[in-house]
Amino acid sequence: MSDDEQETDGRPEHPTPLRGTDEGVPPRPEGKRPSVAGDIGALATGLKTTLGEFFSPAVTLEYPEDKSPRSERYRGRHYLRRYENGLERCIGCELCAAACPVGCILVIAAENTDENRVSPGERYAKTYEINMLRCIFCGYCEDACPVQAIVLGPEYELSDTSREKFIYTKEKLLEPLPPDVEARLSASQHPHPDPPRERGGTTRT
Numbered sequence: 001m002s003d004d005e006q007e008t009d010g011r012p013e014h015p016t017p018l019r020g021t022d023e024g025v026p027p028r029p030e031g032k033r034p035s036v037a038g039d040i041g042a043l044a045t046g047l048k049t050t051l052g053e054f055f056s057p058a059v060t061l062e063y064p065e066d067k068s069p070r071s072e073r074y075r076g077r078h079y080l081r082r083y084e085n086g087l088e089r090c091i092g093c094e095l096c097a098a099a100c101p102v103g104c105i106l107v108i109a110a111e112n113t114d115e116n117r118v119s120p121g122e123r124y125a126k127t128y129e130i131n132m133l134r135c136i137f138c139g140y141c142e143d144a145c146p147v148q149a150i151v152l153g154p155e156y157e158l159s160d161t162s163r164e165k166f167i168y169t170k171e172k173l174l175e176p177l178p179p180d181v182e183a184r185l186s187a188s189q190h191p192h193p194d195p196p197r198e199r200g201g202t203t204r205t
Contacts, residue, residue: 070154075137077155080173086181089149091121096141104134128170
């Protein structure tokens with residue numbers, strides 16, 4: 001290698017060694033040598049938290065078999081309520097739809113008639129739909145309702161298989177009829193037949 005190449009490279013041909021020829025090997029640092037017992041003690045110290053949690057009572061639940069209770073003010077699935085006589089509480093005022101900040105409620109009202117009375121007011125909700133994909137469960141609809149027709153219950157398992165099934169219609173939101181009202185309506189729609197009569201006009205007992 002020429003002198004020009006050495007100057008260009010910038011590295012000396014024979015670098016100075018880190019340890020001189022007259023220097024010996026440095027002595028081993030003094031201290032306690034590691035032992036098996038010490039390693040086990042250090043491992044036990046590190047696993048103290050893990051072992052403590054292992055023997056403590058379990059706080060997790062086996063979901064979905066076990067479910068944690070919801071608070072009374074929890075806002076979950078919506079329900080349309082009825083009166084005790086079976087009439088719907090909703091009067092079709094559309095205040096819930098106006099109060100909704102995301103516009104996920106659709107209410108179309110219709111007039112009550114004497115032949116078809118659905119609610120105690122002048123109008124009732126002919127169509128009531130909630131888009132659960134847009135709902136933020138704020139509870140404004142519940143606060144705005146003057147007759148407490150729409151409420152948010154404790155149910156929170158709302159998963160489904162398609163987007164169309166998240167459009168909750170009135171039939172899905174409405175509470176079932178009270179048992180006594182349902183029995184009375186069933187009896188009026190399907191009256192009992194007259195008992196059979198014997199020849200001569202007398203009734204068979």
